[in-house]
Structures are given as structure tokens and as C-alpha cells.
């Protein structure tokens with residue numbers, strides 16, 4: 243996302259946009275510091291064998307502390323959210339009374355160090371899916387936040403190294419695809435700008451820049467390839 247944002251900026255010509263985005267990021271920064279945050283950890287998914295017992299991790303965080311924090315866990319079953327458990331935490335460190343609605347679920351976080359993790363015993367294939375850890379803090383004017391944890395249930399575990407390699411490979415692949423997509427969009431934008439310049443000589447882009455682009459793009463039109471710059 244950052245790649246896209248910094249990539250788009252040079253194409254924007256007015257300074258008001260920059261000012262607005264600076265203000266937005268400043269506001270967003272302040273907002274994200276003050277608000278309640280739920281976290282399922284750095285790895286928001288788990289692959290586990292059917293029949294095993296798994297922990298669904300979640301912790302909350304608030305800079306100004308909590309009072310009567312409401313939290314629940316929800317399971318996304320075919321698009322309908324089912325409550326797994328819920329409770330209200332009077333204050334930090336106090337062990338809450340947790341209502342459990344799904345079978346084979348135990349609250350194990352005990353609110354120790356803001357831990358509201360749950361344990362899911364003897365998992366079945368039906369237990370696979372999205373689990374949302376949701377919290378709302380009245381002390382922060384009812385600010386709410388949620389984090390999603392994915393449970394994948396398999397018949398037997400694959401080798402972990404393979405999974406990591408696949409993830410890395412697909413990340414690299416995705417980054418390359420994103421870069422290529424961005425290059426295409428940029429070329430297309432330059433092409434459109436050049437076309438506009440042809441029709442309207444009052445375009446804000448400097449004429450030298452457009453000249454280069456036009457030369458490149460007229461070459462690309464002939465053999466319809468998006469890599470015209472190398473001759």
C-alpha cells in the first residue's frame with residue numbers, strides 16, 4: 243500500500259493534496275494511539291490437525307486503561323457471526339466471569355496481562371474458519387476494535403519449512419506482481435497525460451517530460467508492448 247501511495251504522489255500535481263494527506267496521517271496517527279486495540283499476535287492464523295486442542299490468542303491494549311471493557315469472540319460460520327463467548331472486564335487484572343456459548347471452549351486468558359485468549363478442545367473440521375476477537379471500551383467513548391484469527395483444520399500437518407517457503411515465495415511473487423501492476427498503471431497514466439497534452443497544450447506537465455514519454459509511447463503503440471523505454 244505504501245508503494246502505491248508514494249508512487250501515485252509524483253503524478254499528482256497540486257500541493258493541496260500533499261497538505262491534506264499530511265493532515266490525514268497526523269490525525270490518523272493521533273487516533274490510532276488513543277484508541278483501544280485488540281491483537282491476535284503476529285501470526286494471525288493456525289493450522290492444526292483435527293482432534294487436537296488449540297489456543298485462539300487475543301490481547302487488548304489501551305493507553306488510558308480500561309473500565310468495564312466488553313469483549314467477545316465470534317465465529318464466522320458461513321457468513322453468520324456466532325458468539326463464542328463474551329464478558330465484561332471491570333478493570334485490568336480482574337478475573338472476569340465469562341459466558342461461553344460454543345461447546346469445547348474454555349477461557350484461559352484469565353485477563354492476566356490483558357490476555358483474553360480461549361482454548362478450543364478436540365477441534366473438528368467444522369471448527370475451521372474465522373474467529374473475531376472484539377472489544378469495546380466505555381472509558382474511550384465506546385471505541386471498539388476487533389482482530390481476526392483464522393483456524394485451519396487439516397487431516398495431517400505439512401512440513402512447516404514448506405509452508406514458510408511457500409509464504410515467502412508468494413509474498414515475493416505478490417510484490418513483483420504489484421510492482422508490475424504499478425508500472426503498467428504509471429505507463430498508462432503517462433500515456434493518458436500525453437494524449438491530453440496532444441489535445442490541450444495547457445497541461446501542467448513540463449514539455450520536456452512529455453516529449454520523452456510521447457516518443458516512448460509511440461514506439462509502444464506500434465508493437466503493443468508495455469516496455470518501450472529501452473531502445
Ligand SMILES: *[C@@H]1O[C@H](CO)[C@@H](O)[C@H](O)[C@H]1NC(C)=O
Pocket residue numbers: 292293294397
Ligand atoms: C481426523 O480426520 C480423519 C479423516 O476424517 C480421521 O480419519 C481421523 O481419525 C481424525 N483424527 C482425529 C484425531 O479425530
Ligand SMILES: *[C@@H]1O[C@H](CO)[C@@H](O)[C@H](O)[C@H]1NC(C)=O
Pocket residue numbers: 319320
Ligand atoms: C455452509 O455452506 C455450505 C455450502 O454453502 C453448506 O454445505 C453448509 O451446510 C453450510 N454450513 C452451515 C453450518 O450452515
Ligand SMILES: *[C@@H]1O[C@H](CO)[C@@H](O)[C@H](O)[C@H]1NC(C)=O
Pocket residue numbers: 346363364
Ligand atoms: C476431548 O477428547 C477427549 C478424548 O476423546 C475427551 O476425553 C475429552 O473429554 C474431550 N474434551 C472436551 C472438552 O470435549
Ligand SMILES: *[C@@H]1O[C@H](CO)[C@@H](O)[C@H](O)[C@H]1NC(C)=O
Pocket residue numbers: 297299301350351355357358359
Ligand atoms: C495468554 O494465556 C495463555 C494461557 O495461560 C498463554 O498460553 C498465552 O501464552 C498467553 N498469551 C500472551 C500473549 O500472554
Ligand SMILES: *[C@@H]1O[C@H](CO)[C@@H](O)[C@H](O)[C@H]1NC(C)=O
Pocket residue numbers: 378385386387
Ligand atoms: C464500532 O465502532 C464503529 C465506529 O468506529 C461503529 O460504526 C460501530 O457501530 C461500533 N460497533 C459496535 C458493536 O459498537
